[in-house]
Amino acid sequence: MTASSVVRRLAALSGASAVAAGAYGAHGFKNSDPDDYQRVLFETANKYHFYHSLALLGAAHSGKPAVAGTLLVAGMGMFCGSLYHQALTGDPGLRKVAPMGGVAMIVGWLAMIL
Numbered sequence: 001m002t003a004s005s006v007v008r009r010l011a012a013l014s015g016a017s018a019v020a021a022g023a024y025g026a027h028g029f030k031n032s033d034p035d036d037y038q039r040v041l042f043e044t045a046n047k048y049h050f051y052h053s054l055a056l057l058g059a060a061h062s063g064k065p066a067v068a069g070t071l072l073v074a075g076m077g078m079f080c081g082s083l084y085h086q087a088l089t090g091d092p093g094l095r096k097v098a099p100m101g102g103v104a105m106i107v108g109w110l111a112m113i114l
Contacts, residue, residue, distance in 0.1 A: 004060045007069035011056030014076065018049040021084065038087045045083035052076045052105055059112055068111035075104030 025046055029039045052072050059068035078101025082094035 003066035003069070007056055007060040007065045010069060010073055011053055011060060014049070014053040014056055014073070018046060018053050021049065022046045025087075038090065041083045042087035045080040045087060048083075048105070049076060049080045052080075052108075055105075055109060055112075059108065062112040062114065064111060064114040067114065068108050071104050071108030071111055075101045075106075075108055077101065079105060 025039075025042045029036070029042060032039050052075065056069060056072050059065055059072055062068050078097045080101070082097045082101065085094050086092050
């Protein structure tokens, strides 16, 4: 299996999980205040999850799909994962991981130039 097809499959799984998380958030936070910090965190995580799922599709067609895909997936895990965790549990213990995830996502976008 080529790196391109692996990244394309990861994009499909990531996109599907972003839709599922978005649906959960729409219903799970339905009765909360729209300005509630946990809701805002969840919506931010979900938005970046979607954006970077689409970026994975582009990474699959880049010159180095394994590099770009790995950086994007790692960044999504660290950034979106830490925000989802805090939004769902109220535990800010992973918040220091989010900036590293953001940097990994930026570098993942740049890796698509290769």
